[in-house]
Amino acid sequence: MKxxxxxxSPREKSMTRxxxxxxxxxxxxxxxxxxxxxxxxHDLPLFKGRKEDLNHPEVQxxxxxxxxxxxxxxxxxxxxxxxxxALKNALDFLGGSHFKHKPTVLASVGGGGKGGIxxxxxxxxxxxxxxxxxLPDQFCADPTCFDDKGxxxxxxxxxxxxxxxxxxxxxxxxxQHHIEVN
Numbered sequence: 001m002k003x004x005x006x007x008x009s010p011r012e013k014s015m016t017r018x019x020x021x022x023x024x025x026x027x028x029x030x031x032x033x034x035x036x037x038x039x040x041x042h043d044l045p046l047f048k049g050r051k052e053d054l055n056h057p058e059v060q061x062x063x064x065x066x067x068x069x070x071x072x073x074x075x076x077x078x079x080x081x082x083x084x085x086a087l088k089n090a091l092d093f094l095g096g097s098h099f100k101h102k103p104t105v106l107a108s109v110g111g112g113g114k115g116g117i118x119x120x121x122x123x124x125x126x127x128x129x130x131x132x133x134x135l136p137d138q139f140c141a142d143p144t145c146f147d148d149k150g151x152x153x154x155x156x157x158x159x160x161x162x163x164x165x166x167x168x169x170x171x172x173x174x175x176q177h178h179i180e181v182n
Contacts, residue, residue, distance in 0.1 A: 001033065001070050001071070001172055001176065002032075002033045002034075002035055002068050002070050003033070003034055003069060003070065003073060004036070004037060004069035004072050005023055005027070005035070005036050005072075005073040006036075006037045006074045006087065006090065007019075007020040007036075007037070007040065007075055008074070008077065008083055008087025008088075008090070009039060009075075009084055010039045010040050010084065010086040012040060014040055014077070015109040015111075015141070015143045015146060016075050016076060016077045018146045018150040018152070019075050019139075019146075019152075020036070020038070020075050022151075022152045023073055023165060024036070026161070026162065027073075027165070027169070030169060032169065035065040035068060037061075037062050037065060039086035039090060042061065042062065044056065044058050044059055044062065044090055046089060047092035054093075062094070063093065063094065070102060070103075070176060071103040071104065071105075071168065072099065072103070072132065073168070074105070074106055074107070075107045075108065076108050076116075076119050077109050078109070078110035078111075078117075078118055078119035081118040081119075081122075082118060082122040083108075083119045083123050083126070088126065091126060091130065094130065095130065096130050096131040099127065099130045099131050100131040100133075101131075101175070102132065102175075103133050103135060103168060103172045104127055104133060104134045104135065105134075105137070105138065105139075105164060105165075105167075105168040106123045106127070106139075107138060107139040107141070107161075107164070108123075108139075108141070109141045109142070109143065110140060110142070111143045116140040116141070120140065124138075135168055135171065137163075137167055138164070139160060139161050141154075141157055141161075142157075
């Protein structure tokens with residue numbers, strides 16, 4: 001199983017990256033191959049629908065990873081009641097063929113008492129447009145869930161995230177088995 005974990009935060013010191021690192025650790029512990037896209041490290045051109053942009057090395061890397069992925073974990077900070085522009089830009093380079101019949105779990109980090117739910121709703125709408133098989137369950141973290149080194153320290157958040165990741169892995173395995181049998 002290959003899972004593409006996407007961090008939609010372009011910030012150098014990103015709470016969303018802390019979340020994707022925690023999820024990656026959980027997937028690694030299960031022996032799952034993790035592919036990554038990090039909007040803070042993998043700079044994409046602005047999506048303009050031009051074919052020549054598909055030759056950009058980071059676009060090729062993203063498309064290649066999305067093509068190989070059996071499932072997706074998509075994480076975003078909440079910016080102005082939605083997902084980050086960097087994540088939306090990355091998703092614009094992908095299409096329904098990358099997501100159709102592939103489990104996708106959504107997660108966010110939101111501060112200021114908002115909790116990231118609007119980002120999750122925004123991502124869910126976009127992923128529906130990309131034909132992703134989005135899990136009904138999702139995960140929100142608050143910046144206080146992490147210590148200053150980026151480790152998740154909130155026990156309830158860790159337990160909740162573990163439940164979501166286990167559900168995601170279980171669904172992905174079930175779908176893969178169903179595809180192999182048929």
